[in-house]
Amino acid sequence: MSYPPQVPPQAPVCYRHPGRQSYVQCTRCGRYICGDCMNSAAVGHQCPECVAAGAATVKPVHGRFGGKAASDTPVITYTLIALNVAMFVLQMASGQLENRLALWPPAVAGGEYYRLVTSAFLHYGIAHILFNMYALYVIGPSLERLLGRVRFGALYGLSALGGSVLVYLISPLNTATAGASGAVFGLFGAIFVVSRKLNLDVKWVIGLIALNVVFTFAAPLIGAGAISWQGHLGGLVTGALVAAGFVYAPRAQRTLIQAAVTGGLLVLFLALIWWRSAELLDMFGGYLNLR
DSSP, X not given: OOOOOOOOOOOOBOSSOTTSBOOOBOTTTOOBOOGGGOEEOSSSEEOHHHHHHHHXXXXXXXXXXXXXXXXXXXXXXXXXXXXXXHHHHHHHHOXXXXXXXSBOHHHHHTTOTTHHHHGGGOOXXXXXXXXXXXXXXXXXXXXXXXXXXXXXXXXXXXXXXXXXXXXXXXXXTTOOBOOSHHHHHHHHHHHHHHXXXXXXXXXXXXXXXXXXXXXXXXXXXXXXXXXXXXXXXXXXXXXXXXXXXXXXXXXXXXXXXXXXXHHHHHHHHHXXXXXXXXXXXXXXXXXXXXX
């Protein structure tokens, strides 16, 4: 008895690349996939279509205290550092930039309110900007990841403005102020509040704040130049208040309360700026325009 010749079984091929043999199957759909089409999964490998289908069903990841979680790259922190460095370069290249953008109370009362913001991106010398940017680089990424980009940006901006407002309220009128120190001190206050909320060790934060407070008042005595304690204090208190509103808000009303804290502080600052401007105009009148 004769038997028909045996036909060898055909080797399976990748469903996306028919010319490539493969014995690896997608763990979800069972199709054969080559090395270029494999995507590692918890068990085995998956094809590109199954990976895309699985990703579409994943809910967005939320941050620890609301909002979308920030990526591993602290984009806002690095952007703020880049802006400060760019402004410092422009400041060194132009002798007029500092005079036009620093926080000088008579100029603000005269209508140049933008100085309350622009002054936070100027610095008096290389040591000044190096200290502030190093502090931002060390503390900023952790806070940005915990709070998310939007909340971290609001924290930084309000802290900078809070420092400027206190400078505007009680600093001597003949003194011009600049620097990101108010915003940086706001981050100091915020990291303390967040650490307490997460039951982390806060001794190092207290030590950091105490050291900087001591240096703020000791700097003139050791010939390091005058430092605006008003800006530091305003930023520190603002940062702590903003962080408290962000991290202690009940989950059910978290977004509403966080927005209310942010908006409420902004309204308060605007009211204080208006009040101080009216006071200075009443005191000096037209003299503010003779600067």
